[in-house]
Amino acid sequence: MNEQQPPPPRLTLRASEEGPAVTDTLWAQVGGIETFERIVRAFYAGVREDPVLAPMYPDADWEGAIWRLRAFLEQYWGGPTTYSEQRGHPRLRMRHAPFPVTPDAKERWLKHMHAALDEAALPPMHDAAFRDYVERAALAMVNRFE
Secondary structure, three states: OOOOOOOOOOOOOEOOOOOOEOOOOHHHHOOHHHHHHHHHHHHHHHHHOOOOOHHHOOHHHHHHHHHHHHHHHHHHOOOOOHHHHHHOOOOHHHHHOOOOOOHHHHHHHHHHHHHHHHHHOOOHHHHHHHHHHHHHHHHHHOOOOO
């Protein structure tokens, strides 16, 4: 007698306990370009006033910096691939090598990014994923210990 086994349970990620299944990318789920623009502009508002980080950015290129970070984050989180189409592979460590990314600079960067994420008030699941990523990415960018 060959009894058929029931299929294993499937895990379905839902927006809430009884909400719809989550199938979109994080980028789409949190509001797309508008949300990422808001996060990045809030981030750079803090960076511009930071005595350690601000000098790493050319005064004439704040809008360029805003576009680059927004496009990178959007692509990472499942949005448009404009960053790679226009700039190639992100190569984050290589692109940051000329800048003194010390542990202090990393902590300052994270302070401004966390403040921007606080302002964006993403849903908890998305907020946790975003913060986990920026923590790991910031640590990976440290290139000087002086």
